[in-house]
Amino acid sequence: MEINENSFALNDEIAREISDINLAYILLAQKMVKQDKAASMIRLGIGTKLADMLANMSISQIIKLSNSKFLIFSPRLNDEASIHAVGNEDKDSALQRAHMSILMTGRNSAAKN
DSSP, X not given: OOOXXXXXXXXXXXXXXXXXXXXXXXXXXXXXXXXXXXXXXXXXXXXXXXXXXXHHOOHHHHHHHHTOSSOSSOOSXXXXXXXXXXXXXXXXXXXXXXXXXHHHHHHHHHHHO
């Protein structure tokens, strides 16, 4: 595998973008938890302990955590069938939202068990 200067520049750029995504995600998650803990736990697919941690994090802790070169949280739609079921254009939007809610709630329950 050949590595050149452009590879490092691209990796630095991607690392900054990942950090930005992490920061935005954590700030949004914290805001959601503070506004409605129960609903945010379902929407984010997290448990009580993580929700409490997010709610109580300082901005310096959030920035430190977000500065990872890895995405901190992983996508919940992580298989082809789920993405197809949610992204199917043939369904009307109300049915699609209901299907997404059922799918996410089921995954959240399975993850906690």
